[in-house]
Amino acid sequence: MRYFDSKVLDNQQVAEDIFVLRVERNGAEAKAGQFYMLKSWDKELTLMRPISVFKAEKDELWFMYRLVGKGTQILSLLEKGASIKLLGPCGNGYPCEKLSGKVAVVGGGLGVPPLCETSKQLTHAGVTVDAYLGFRDVLFGVEDFEPWCDSIFVSTEKGEEGYKGFVTDLLKPEGYDCVITCGPEIMMRKVAAMCAEADVPCYCSLEHRMACGIGACLGCSIRTQNGMKRVCKDGPVFLSTDLLWNS
């Protein structure tokens, strides 16, 4: 866990509202499924913004984010060379090193990017990966999965690209040793339920509003089967069977 200054290497719009930010890594760690708290402002905004690691390259950290509000707006305006502060790596991440055999990564919307680094780290751990990636209408980041995945299944809600409907329609958990999912809660609940039925372990990555990002403020606590857990520190990755989906 470090708090450090970094430099923007690149910040590109890759789809409507979707940007990829590349920053100097400065030796920072990044397990698949971990995230960083980012800020490129001083005190104009109170809080830093949690963004997952999209890719951890040798000297670079990549983040893929959607412009949704004030913070991501400011991020979206960053130009090469700009300063940015990073706090992280935050959270536990996926236990890639403990997995084996065949794993499905199931992502929806902005849950897709963190699964890219995850697919890579799984592949490096000798795991075979299939990706199931669901989008509303426009695809982003799909090609980044290609080096790491056996098969890639894509869906859009109205069928603009790939399968028409939800990506969960395509998934058959039975064929996998483990399922890893990240995306809207409604999707993850569905994936979790399917995995429970098929008796396949399922890891979910949660989102929650965060203040500190490091476990100090209890702003992101959720009730789980094992008591209160901090999404930022004890998560964001939880075994689906530990979750209560209490929202």
Added chain:
Amino acid sequence: MRYFDSKVLDNQQVAEDIFVLRVERNGAEAKAGQFYMLKSWDKELTLMRPISVFKAEKDELWFMYRLVGKGTQILSLLEKGASIKLLGPCGNGYPCEKLSGKVAVVGGGLGVPPLCETSKQLTHAGVTVDAYLGFRDVLFGVEDFEPWCDSIFVSTEKGEEGYKGFVTDLLKPEGYDCVITCGPEIMMRKVAAMCAEADVPCYCSLEHRMACGIGACLGCSIRTQNGMKRVCKDGPVFLSTDLLWNS
């Protein structure tokens, strides 16, 4: 009085802490001694910042400002092409068109820049201008007075350049039909007193914290011989004999 979007044409540091900002004029008016309320932020700062017109060129407005706090800091980072909002022209300005003969402009510190446009407009009005410009240590803007002034007298506190001491030591109001002054209150009071003694009319340009800049909030009111006056609307230029120097 207009509130309009403009573009930064240039923003140069001309001395330690001193910057010259050039923006598109967009047909806006600018009498000598008037000022604009500027902002290049959205809501990160609550208020706009009052800055006097340093030069009104055909298609450009020039401002010279000192970096003192958050607002001027943000201004100082503006690059060519950046957007900036202007509200103005604000205030009454100097009555250049009503003056004749020989006029002394007496400026101190950041009171110097507004006297540059003033010297120009006086010259255009057929008036002969002498400039008395006082600085702490470093000079700025002096060469800009050259086209418009007969003589230019310069002082610094420790004598780094020009006369060592205060610029008021150099001034002899007797020789002028009118004296125009802008700068620290202590300097203007001295100038006003000397003019009173010599029975020469003296115009002073005041500073006051401002919120609206257009006369609506009464945040900048001062007590004068003629009752309460708004520096932003009824001023910033006052006849010295109207002032009470109540601070």
Added chain:
Amino acid sequence: MDKSINLSVNIAGVPFKNPVIAASGTFGFGEEYNELYDVGCLGGICSKGLTLHPKDGNEGIRVWETASGMMNSVGLQNPGVEYFIANDIPLMRRFGNVLIANMGGHSLEDYVTGASMLSAADIDMLELNISCPNVKSGGMAFGIKADVAHDVVKEVRAVCKKPLIVKLSPNAENILEMAKACEDAGADALSLVNTFQAMAIDIRKRKPVFNNVYAGLSGAAIKPIALRMVHSVCKQVHVPVIGIGGIYTAEDVLEFMMAGASAVQIGTVNFNDPLAGKNVLEDLSALCRREGIVDINEIKGIC
């Protein structure tokens, strides 16, 4: 502006073409901002705070920027009720929107005399400021204790022929008791909040920034507290409530109306964006369309 969306509201029988009103003390008598846009587009304008007799206001620094807000210690500088009636009302009338005279005071007698003069003049509503924290002699007390407020409102109510808005101070000991006391005493509407008593120190001079030491905080900084107060007051009173405090955007207007306000006032934002009145209104009708709101009154108090 989108004509298919109804933004008009009614407060104590007075129709407003929309719920956005300029807040007292931040908008003069409308003249200055009218140079920048037609201020008649606003639902209404509250005059700067009047007192029976003319006042010069406070000495020294009067405005000071703070994080997402500002402090002011204008101290009710104004030309007095008589001058206002003779000179400013006719000018304000040209705007064609609701004319609200805002009045403060130092004594019960001044309040009553001023109110009866104003209510006999050509104004639409009287807004009684029982809250200005800047005037040392009195001022404060009326807005702090509910029973004191009750007395002044009752007396003013007795002489006031126009709908009476009572403007509450967030410095009140108990904002709910205060609201109920004013309602009981005959207020036709309540507006809240006025500024929060606050302080700034100039560490270089080692002195308070303001001659009066304390001054009033306004702006976005106070919005969450103001919204809470408006919400809780709306749940307790039956008269219409006008929400005030850090309202900068159309979204803020909806928040306050969802909390129960019938209309809002915008103050500090005028300094940040001199076209705020116009901009907030334009954004409001676009926002209503986006949120599927056909009549702004639909969402009033749904939270």
Added chain:
Amino acid sequence: MDKSINLSVNIAGVPFKNPVIAASGTFGFGEEYNELYDVGCLGGICSKGLTLHPKDGNEGIRVWETASGMMNSVGLQNPGVEYFIANDIPLMRRFGNVLIANMGGHSLEDYVTGASMLSAADIDMLELNISCPNVKSGGMAFGIKADVAHDVVKEVRAVCKKPLIVKLSPNAENILEMAKACEDAGADALSLVNTFQAMAIDIRKRKPVFNNVYAGLSGAAIKPIALRMVHSVCKQVHVPVIGIGGIYTAEDVLEFMMAGASAVQIGTVNFNDPLAGKNVLEDLSALCRREGIVDINEIKGIC
């Protein structure tokens, strides 16, 4: 840090190496921030708010950003006094600075039992939170009315063997009466302010953001109000006061100390800058040098 400047302060007999203390609820038990810098450099650390029994805290959204501030509705999630004593105190002790246990409660009995347990444990001071506005059942009431506060402080005082700080709520009906009541009841020091009761509405969902509807506002937004409260309380009480509320910078620290505070707590700023504690301290000694302050106690209360 500049060793020639004395930053050490004393509060109720407890020496602090400097006046910058981490505020309760924003700093955990110090562990997490200690991964980023040596939190032992701070004058002291207030533990997260404890209650006699463990608490899960509130459901739903717990933190929400606002203009220059944030709201929280954590609801006193904590492991309970017993667990804290057994597990967290030993960890906190390693930091080598002043250990302040912050405790809230729902009933007089819980306060008294918790306080006597804590005061028998290895803590330096007890900070009694009579103000948390998040817990529906009780919590609020203690911090609103001076007479209720007096009772709880008196009972706690009777069982507490350690210096007792009482932390005041800005939602108190009358902050001066509250301060005096707590002083009368035996508080050795006062700390203020806790968060302001506030509200946010999600206009898209047309619902309050927080399950509890209201939540606590903190951060730079509240600084001017907090400073005013600290200033006025300092003028009225004889016990030392710890200033809290939107303190982000070394300049802010000096403002609060010039207003009369003996020390300060920093809360929300830790989220904005995880190294805030260290940075504020470093800046503070540079600022003192620039301002010609040799001993920080010199400027205490000069405004």
